[in-house]
Amino acid sequence: MLETVGLTAAEDEVYRLVVAAGRASVEEITGRSTLTASAVQRLLLSLESKGLVSVAEEGSGWFAAVPPEIALVPRLQHHSDALEQARVGVGDLVDIYRRSVPGGGAAEAIEIISGAAALRQHLRELQDAARYEVLWFRTAGYETMFLDSNRQHFEARTRGAQYRVLYEQAYFDGTGSVGNVVRGVRRGEVARLVPRLPLPMAIADRSVAVLPLASSDTLDYRRGLRAALVRGSSLLDVLISLFERHWEAGTPLRVTGEGEIDGAVATESASPSGDDRRVLSLMVAGMTDEEIAGQFRVSKRTIQRRIQRLMTLANAATRMQLGWHAARWDWV
Structure with missing residues (x-):
């Protein structure tokens, strides 16, 4: 599991045993694993060189685990950063290759x-x-x-x-x-x-x-x-x-x-009235609010309120969205 951060399977096993115990001797870890004492000693020294365990007391043969958040998280972050840089590099190489191969893009x-x-x-x-x-x-x-x-x-x-x-x-x-x-x-x-x-x-x-x-x-x-x-x-x-x-x-x-x-849209059955459809048709045709008001002989403000009601009916945030919904639902 910890091969990703540079540990062998055997080092992973020994480190987990030390973490579980807090501190442990070579003999104790040997008794809890299938490894020989010499193998455990060698693995503990390797873990010490990698900063994952420390000698609890010089000459005692006991080792203490360095907390995983200190020993492993920086390694994992470094590995993640390296992978990200490699992924970006590969992506750049792919782009360069596709641009450089004659006719390759079409094929x-x-x-x-x-x-x-x-x-x-x-x-x-x-x-x-x-x-x-x-x-x-x-x-x-x-x-x-x-x-x-x-x-x-x-x-x-x-x-x-x-x-x-x-x-x-x-x-x-x-x-x-x-x-x-x-x-x-x-x-x-x-x-x-x-x-x-x-x-x-x-x-x-x-x-x-x-x-x-x-x-x-x-x-x-x-x-x-x-x-x-x-x-x-x-x-x-x-x-x-x-x-x-x-x-x-x-x-x-x-x-x-x-x-x-x-933000759910209106249903198609929530259809506008005949006059509203005419307003929509004129709006979609590109007429200004003043020009539409002139067609109906009402104020510009009245047309703006009517268009706002239509936007609410269609749950549209802009007039462009209203026009799109109107065309989709055959309102015009």
């Missing part, structure tokens, strides 16, 4: 993934490699696109990677969906809600995307899942633009102190 732009296990593995790797950002479309269905474990999410957030996640309304019909969103937001995820999304998708560092190649209700999806891994290309640029367009129109989701989600 490697799309990779086909077959099977649920392979897709989940690529999703784990995508999050493990994320350095600063993960973008995600969360839709109803497509359970294979969403990992059961949150370890990758937590570790990516620890490294400083920001998660921006868009949920579609139907996602919340699933069992446990609200709890999933609450946990994500509390871990630092920035979440928004839209009425519908075109597909599930994950993008890491704007350099690689994963998305299924069939609808969730088709036989191809259920019988033989296939997905695409898309790397730097014009196709990836389109997917990123698709995400940003929906993100701009999304309604922010927040978690209350009681663990409830604040």
Whole structure:
């Protein structure tokens, strides 16, 4: 277990015995292990040189454990820092390689993934490699696109990677969906809600995307899942633009102190009146509040109040979001 911080399996065993006893002699540790006395003596001296134990009393043959938080935590942090530097270095080398190989970018732009296990593995790797950002479309269905474990999410957030996640309304019909969103937001995820999304998708560092190649209700999806891994290309640029367009129109989701989600969108049945639809049509067409007021022969303030009510109905934070919801729900 402690091989990561530079200890052999035998040193790990002996150190644990000393920690459990607080202080122990060579004879005592020999009696509690399958090691010989000479092996224990050698291992204790090695642990002493590594700063994990100290001689309790010169010439006594007794050794005391150095507290793990003093002996091991700095080693672990050093190892973690070294791994992070290596990971960044590898990522830089990959970027340099892809830029330097003639035609390599086009040849490697799309990779086909077959099977649920392979897709989940690529999703784990995508999050493990994320350095600063993960973008995600969360839709109803497509359970294979969403990992059961949150370890990758937590570790990516620890490294400083920001998660921006868009949920579609139907996602919340699933069992446990609200709890999933609450946990994500509390871990630092920035979440928004839209009425519908075109597909599930994950993008890491704007350099690689994963998305299924069939609808969730088709036989191809259920019988033989296939997905695409898309790397730097014009196709990836389109997917990123698709995400940003929906993100701009999304309604922010927040978690209350009681663990409830604040920011659910209005339902399609909450439809505006005929005059309100006309106001929306004129607003979407680009007319100013004054011009719309002139059409209705009312004050500009009246039109502004009416638009504000429509924004409340759609739970939209901006007029752009209102226009997007109006188009989605056929209000115009």
